[in-house]
Amino acid sequence: MNVEFLGTGGYHPDAHRHTTCVLLPDRGLCIDAGSAxxxxxxxxxxxxxxxxxxxxxxxxxxxxxxxxFPLAHIERGTLTAVRIHGRREKLDAVREHLFACDLFPVLPPIYSWHPLPEKAAGTLPVADGLLHFREQVHPGGSLGLRFETGGKRFVFCTDTAPAPETAAFAADADLFVHECNFPDGWEDLATRTGHSTLSPVLDLARHARAQRTLLVHVSPDAADPADPVGLGEAHDPPPGAAVAVDGLRVTL
Structure with a gap:
């Protein structure tokens, strides 16, 4: 399984990171379609x-x-079908608002829309594997995802406050990816916006016994883009913990 981090920032793109997009290119599977x-x-x-x-x-x-963004690739025929999966109300919102005529008048004809089952957690067979999903704490809701194939386990949890049940969801992950929008000390803003700070995320990774932990959805307003959440100052970080950067490729 190859995992490519096309966009690792949150809120808005900046000179260092585009917003969330993670691709498993050999599987034809993508998570989120941010600016990257x-x-x-x-x-x-x-x-x-x-x-x-x-x-x-x-x-x-x-x-x-x-x-x-991908209209040129659709016209060239290099992208022939995009099946978009998500909660029904989220898919409806994208079609109604993002593709409203006054905002963007061309709905790509290769897009098809596939609502997930209406339950808090479930499993979707996709991309020659199993995608498990569960509801997370975030304004308007978000989904945590776990993709399993070939004996490998990739867990992706963004736009959420740290939750103890995430450790069980991510147990023994080969790669555990979790948002870390803020460094420690920004807990009040993190709580108000439904995001995470560093120490609770590292605790989750330890409890999950993840082989490798990568932090994403970091704030574009960080003072140090190379270490936007203060990971270098963390005491006893879990094995393989790092802040992901755009262009990072991981093979599991």
Whole structure:
């Protein structure tokens, strides 16, 4: 399983990071379509893949704006089908608002919309594997995801406050990816916006016994883009903990 981090920032893109988009190019599977989604078609083409299953964790703009980007690749035929999976109300919101005529008048004809089952947690067979999803704590809701294939386990949890049940969901993950929008000391803002600070995320990774932990959805307003959440100052970080950067590729 190859995991490529096309966008690792949150809220808005900056000179260092685009917003959330993670691609498994050899599987034709993508999580979220933030501003980094413009990078996905070329990465898929490099693997000879023209169809994509795209899973939306939620419909906030920094996670869906990229859906308006790939028209040129559609015209060239390098992208022939995009199956978009998510909560029904989120898919409806994207179609009604993002593709409203006054905002963006062209709904790509290769897009198809696939609502997930209406339950708090479930499993979707997709991309030659199983995608498990569960509700998370975030304004408007979001989904935590676990993709399993070939004996490997990849867990992706963004736009959420730290929750004890996440450790069980991510247990023994080969790769545990969790948002860390703020460093320690910003707990009040994190609580008000439904995001995470560093120490609770590292605690989750330890309890999950993750082989490797990567932090994403970091704030574009961080003083130090190289270490936006203060990981370098953390006491006893879990094995393989790092802040993900755009362009990072991981093989499991």
């Amino acid at each position: 989604f413009f990078r996905a078609p070329e990465r898929l083409a490099a693997h000879g893949v023209t169809e994509l299953d795209l899973v939306l964790t939620h419909a906030h703009l920094d996670h869906v704006m990229g859906l308006t």
